[in-house]
Amino acid sequence: MHLADGVLSAxxxxxxxxxxxxxxxxxxxxxxxxxxxxxxxxxxxxxVASTVHLPxxxxxxxxxxxxxxxxxxxxxxxxxxxxxxxxxAALFSFGGFAVLGANLLIMALPGVxxxxxxxxxVGPTASRRQALLAGAGCGxxxxxxxxxxxxxxxxxxxGRMFGELIVLFGLAHLPVMAADGAIGAFTVATLVRMMPxxxxxxxx
Amino acid sequence: xxxxxxxxANMVCRxxxxxxxxxxxxxxxxxxxxxxxxxEGGAVVGQALxxxxxxxxxxxVDIHDPGNDxxxxxxxxxxxxxFRILAPPLAAYRVVVEGEEGHRAETQALRLAAGSTLxxxxxxLLREDIARLEARIRLQDILGGLGYILxxxxxxxxxxxxxxx
Numbered sequence: 001m002h003l004a005d006g007v008l009s010a011x012x013x014x015x016x017x018x019x020x021x022x023x024x025x026x027x028x029x030x031x032x033x034x035x036x037x038x039x040x041x042x043x044x045x046x047x048v049a050s051t052v053h054l055p056x057x058x059x060x061x062x063x064x065x066x067x068x069x070x071x072x073x074x075x076x077x078x079x080x081x082x083x084x085x086x087x088x089a090a091l092f093s094f095g096g097f098a099v100l101g102a103n104l105l106i107m108a109l110p111g112v113x114x115x116x117x118x119x120x121x122v123g124p125t126a127s128r129r130q131a132l133l134a135g136a137g138c139g140x141x142x143x144x145x146x147x148x149x150x151x152x153x154x155x156x157x158x159g160r161m162f163g164e165l166i167v168l169f170g171l172a173h174l175p176v177m178a179a180d181g182a183i184g185a186f187t188v189a190t191l192v193r194m195m196p197x198x199x200x201x202x203x204x
Numbered sequence: 205x206x207x208x209x210x211x212x213a214n215m216v217c218r219x220x221x222x223x224x225x226x227x228x229x230x231x232x233x234x235x236x237x238x239x240x241x242x243x244e245g246g247a248v249v250g251q252a253l254x255x256x257x258x259x260x261x262x263x264x265v266d267i268h269d270p271g272n273d274x275x276x277x278x279x280x281x282x283x284x285x286x287f288r289i290l291a292p293p294l295a296a297y298r299v300v301v302e303g304e305e306g307h308r309a310e311t312q313a314l315r316l317a318a319g320s321t322l323x324x325x326x327x328x329l330l331r332e333d334i335a336r337l338e339a340r341i342r343l344q345d346i347l348g349g350l351g352y353i354l355x356x357x358x359x360x361x362x363x364x365x366x367x368x369x
Contacts (some may be wrong), residue, residue: 003306033364040357053256091345
């Protein structure tokens with residue numbers, strides 16, 4: 001899902017970088033002291049998850065978990081993933097520095113969407129089923145949204161058909177979506193049952 | 205009533221697992237990409253690898269003249285990530301490997317000097333070994349990254365504490 005340097009056109013890079021900077025600014029303003037340890041934890045999880053390759057079929061997938069981070073952090077997911085993506089680009093050569101804004105937008109925006117769509121489902125009165133579905137929804141919205149955005153940016157940069165790209169991205173990321181959904185469902189269900197107070201700030 | 209809920213949870217788990225296994229045959233994407241190449245006779249020979257060391261098959265390979273950037277030849281990588289593409293003779297080439305889904309890597313392909321005592325196959329294997337080492341994700345990089353995140357979190361906590369006072 002990390003787009004490499006040199007595949008996007010300059011206008012697309014500029015616009016997505018501007019939007020990403022806006023997201024980071026909103027996120028930094030919303031990030032409060034109580035949220036900070038969780039933000040750091042989820043940033044570290046996102047950073048490390050990309051190095052854990054799960055063998056699936058003939059290939060392997062790696063976890064992304066942008067939807068789960070988005071649900072728990074809201075707009076603060078932008079600065080958190082910005083740091084993690086920067087480190088991935090510097091240390092692992094995933095993506096690149098010029099496309100950092102585009103990659104950040106691709107990863108963080110679906111997270112924010114997951115936050116606003118799903119946060120009502122994880123209240124203290126949430127049933128186990130609701131929590132599981134909300135967690136699985138993180139995987140679907142996070143990865144599905146990222147695939148749509150990546151396909152859209154590649155299409156805007158020229159030449160290729162949006163429809164083809166979406167089919168390609170969608171197929172390739174189904175295993176990631178399934179893995180992210182399963183981990184999201186488990187995490188949210190456990191949080192709801194064992195420490196519901198951790199989810200309280202989501203509804204404010 | 206109580207028994208109905210775990211059943212649904214089970215179904216969700218099974219469905220996601222089945223979906224994952226079903227789609228497992230699709231090629232892998234979300235990795236870093238590395239390429240190594242060299243010129244041998246009338247061809248450019250090389251290999252493309254993802255960062256989990258799996259071969260990058262079915263990617264487009266373009267051979268450019270490093271002087272004026274004109275495209276000289278094109279081809280695709282095979283199932284093992286290797287390629288051999290015929291190109292007009294030059295001392296060096298720029299090799300760009302690109303997948304449809306946003307992966308891109310490039311490298312220089314150099315030609316061994318004429319009369320060199322080095323064997324072209326040996327040098328290619330060496331280059332592939334080096335590319336494999338470069339592509340691999342190292343533990344110290346992961347730990348270093350975690351250290352940066354911890355440090356940044358500490359810095360932000362310190363700033364926030366100062367602002368509160």
